[in-house]
Amino acid sequence: MNYTPEEVMQYIEEEDVSFIRLAFRDVFGVQKNISIMPGEVKKAFSEGIGINTGDIEGFQGESSGRLYLSPDPSTLAVLPWRPDNGRVVRMFCDVVKADGTPYAVDTRAVLKNAVERAKKDRVEFRFGSASEFYLFRKDEEGKPTMIPYDQAGYMDIAPLDRGENIRREICLTIEQMGLTPERSHHERGPGQNEIDFHYGKPLKAADQMTTFKMVVQTVADRNGLIADFSPVPLPGAPGNGYHINIYAEDQDGNDLCRYAAAGIIDKIRDMTLFLNPSDNSYARFGKGTAPDRVNWSSSDGSEMVHISTHHGRTRVELRSPDALSNPYLVYALLIHAGLYGIEKKLELPVEMDAEGVLLPQSRKEAIRVAEESAFIREVIPEEIIRCYIK
Helix, strand or coil: CCHHHHHHHHHHHHHHHHEEEEEEEECCCCEEEEEHHHHHHHHHHCEEEEECCCCCCCCCCCCCCCEEECCCCCCCEEECCCCCCCEEEEEEEECCCCCCCCCCCCHHHHHHHHHHEEEHHHCHHHEEEEEEEEEEECCCCCCEEEEEECCCCCCCCCCCCCCCHHHHHHHHHHHCCCCCEEEECCCCCEEEHHHHEEEHHHHHHHHHHHHHHHCCCCCHHHHHHHHHECCCCCCCCCCCCCCEEEEEECCCCCCCCCHHHHHHHHHHHHHHHHCCCCCCCHCEEEEEECCCEEEEECCCCCCCCEEEEECCCCEEEEEECCCCCCHHHHHHHHHHHHHHHHHHHHCCCCCCCCCCCEEECCCCHHHHHHCCHHHHHHHHHHHHHHHHHC
């Protein structure tokens, strides 16, 4: 729901809310938060809540060492696993300076800027996602192991698929928080699962992905398990992908997806460092169904981009990212690359299901390509680039 600050304060008073989590993210998309009491909410909306930034990844360069959290009331959600008495709610926040201007390293602001640019160009983007993760057991002391929760395979059913009830609990929890999961199933790897989401506007889709990862990790822990989103958590087994469905149209409802896809294909090597930020990301490329080349196809294989038409609408799926990426940066980059393709009216290259240049094959190579990219320096603040290449 699109709550106003006044409605949030009324909700907190009427629904016995005792703690308000103000959530933000570091430069790599890792969620952080502080909790405030109900009496501080009015101040949070009017002045922001100060935070010390010395230990926040990517924020250490702020000379004053102090920034402020400005909550977005439209993101209010109850944390369903907390008690009904003395409820806990969460709001996502923008990170701002003392004068209220956005902080350059706040990646939520980077995405907002991309959305504004698209709006000026009369283009609307929406994103859906399909994220994979493994469930591993804990040992007797509660420490993580590399033992998968089950040995099921692709779309298997219970009792072989032991993750069925976990996925059900995740989906129901997410629904209680106002989000819309689309489907879920067991993936190819032992203990590997996938949950998909409907298309959403960019900011909501990024907030949704952040919420999703928190819920998965929380539900797994409540069931005595560990959730792992890393690109290759289990050597020799399928990696975890973060497949992104991309939708673009102009204000007259004209489908612009193919132009946007051509722009993304053109800029994908430049963006790879941000879509695949860890050394482990590149161990996934070329294994199983994970792509390792800049290519596309209308057949449903292992190409980097899959483009199809369903009920008269173009569907674009990008398969190279992994879930260690920051969704705010990922969606911002996809918007800018998509707009490049739309503005230039780029045509897709001849369909290539096996050809295409290689994606960067290591983080070192991805850093080099990003450093040399005028596109990256145009759309990503220098402070963020430095964090990713250091």
